[in-house]
Amino acid sequence: MAQGLIEVERKFIPGPGTEERLLELGGTLEHQVTFRDSYFDTPELSLMRADHWLRQRESSGWEFKCPGAAGVSGLHTEYVELTAEPAIVAKLCVLAQEVAPAKLIVYLQRFRPQDYQRLLEVHSSRENPQGTKDADSSLD
Known part of the structure; x- marks a missing residue:
């Protein structure tokens, strides 16, 4: 069975003195990456309210993130991330249908x-x- 890649992302807020302590322990800044994301939604924010995120990342194209586990409500810990434009358009067409x-x-x-x-x-x-x-x- 072929295994795909799994990205694990954990966000945290460093406390005061964290940078100084890392330097004391011999840590160095290897590299720094800066980028700009532009997020898109309807005037009613229907994507964001449904926990869906459509963005265009500077220099790397479109990305669409939506909850991965079906039937789970509230905060999500698993998302599907689409980067192929045809797949993003197909997913948006299903979501944009008005009820x-x-x-x-x-x-x-x-x-x-x-x-x-x-x-x-x-x-x-x-x-x-x-x-x-x-x-x-x-x-x-």
Whole structure:
């Protein structure tokens, strides 16, 4: 069975004095890399809200990162990273398909906005008391 590469990334914030301590221990700066990423999304930030990240990295092309483990919600520890432009376009085409809202939701929005707002408030407080879920999108 062929084995692929696995990238492990761990981020940390060095404490005060870390650089000085590394120098004391004989550490040296081997090389430094600086790059610029430009991130792209819809005006509603639909990609970022779904934990998807489309970026163009200076001098290395397009990258698209999305959660890797199906059915996992919340913070992700595994992502799929696409770098081939045809694969990125194919994935975005699947995500950009608009889902029409339910007829009742449209009716309430147009003709009974006060009831629609109350529905959002009740749904939001039941679904997630901390307010981290977008209640409006889950009602569509």
